[in-house]
Amino acid sequence: MAGIEPARERAGSSSMPMNVVENNVVLFGVPKKGRIFEDVMKILKGAGLDFKRPERLDVAMCKELSIKIVFLPAADIPTYVMDGSVDIGISGSDMLEETLIEAGRSEDSPIQVIMKLGIGKCKLCLQAPVETCKDGAKAFAGKRIVTSFPALSRRFFETFQEKDGPKTRIKVVSGSVEAACGLGLADAVIDLVETGTTMKAAGLDIVAEVFETEALFFQQKPTEQNGLMPGSTKADLITLVEQRIRGYMTATSFVMVVCNCHDANLQEVCAICPGKKSPTVTELKEPGWHSVSALVSIKSHNMVMDKLAKAGATDILCLALSNTRM
Structure with a gap:
């Protein structure tokens, strides 16, 4: 197994506020x-x-x-x-x-x-000086690794550890992990990569992906x-919080597109915006006309509106959502 220094202390006594527990809260x-x-x-x-x-x-x-x-x-x-x-x-x-x-x-x-x-989507990656990346992850087994994630790092290197080979030396630091190679403290680091800007500024590149996170x-x-x-006061509250968060996440991912169309265009309009289940179609007072509304992905709503206009829809509106319950 890969050797490892003592992990950093987690959940220290000073991080949890005092006297916060209450019944059914x-x-x-x-x-x-x-x-x-x-x-x-x-x-x-x-x-x-x-x-x-x-x-x-x-x-x-x-x-x-x-x-x-x-x-x-x-x-x-x-x-x-x-x-x-x-x-x-x-x-x-x-x-x-x-x-x-x-x-x-x-x-x-x-x-x-x-x-x-x-x-918070990003990747935990093994990173090393650019000139050594071509050697692959196995080449760093038995060497010096600096990270803020010792347990994940240990598990990663156990795959490459040779029975009689030198143990991988994993050193734990809490910040500025990417500087370790330049300072001569490590041969490689395991750290989070989001945009890669900090990594590249330190002269590092990705050798291998260790863990994908969000x-x-x-x-x-x-x-x-x-x-x-289930059925307890706390469980009911947690379910309520879950419903609210899911509702908000849906609201941030979709918009409501509303338009009017004639009978002749109704089938095509519904095909363009089918909604999550189906579009809502309401007859208008003017004979032969309908109002169509449907949820549309926020990423594609402009394209959908363009297609609706081309299909003959009129009065096309895009409405933001604040929350939902699906």
Whole structure:
């Protein structure tokens, strides 16, 4: 197995605010900062989880729901959910997998993923100086690797480790991982790559992909002990939050296109915008005319509107959605 230095301490005693637990109040762990913070705040606002965060405090009570938002380091959230200190959380799948591996629970996870959020997408990659990338990932087994993800790195290199070969030396740093090669601390690094700008500026390139990540919404698996079994107050609240987030995500992915058309064009118009299930068709007061409305992907709505106009539709409108329930 690949050798490894002691992993960084997770979920330290100072990261969890004191005295936040209340009966029948769902504790929702969210990142207090970092690359997905702003997107997570947009999702909470879009889902109607209104709260006011007091200055210098990491806990905020929702105004209309018995849900308490707890701001935590993203890397700690999976641990708190796994241990039952918070009921639900949002963090990256890389953070979740790292935590489960460290806890020896990757095959028997105590965490249940509710949904992927489609934000924070990037890749955890093995990176090395450009001139050495051609050697492939196996060439770096037994060498010095710097990373913020020791468990995922160890699992990756176990595949290449030779029985009697030198152990891969994995050193843990919490930031500026990409600088390790230039400073002579590492032969390669394992770090997140989003745009690749920082990687290229450090004179590095991708050798191999280690893990693909995105933000997840998850909870501790329901048990009688944690009060999350179906039908419980907390379970009902979590289901409500899930519905609201799904509704908001649908609203950010679709628009409502509405148009008028004559009988002669109705079949073609419905074919152009079939909607998620089917378009809504309503007869207008003027004989032979109909109003057609349907959900259309936000990525293609301009093209759809062009096609509708070409097919003879009139009064074509594109309406933004704030939330949905599907």
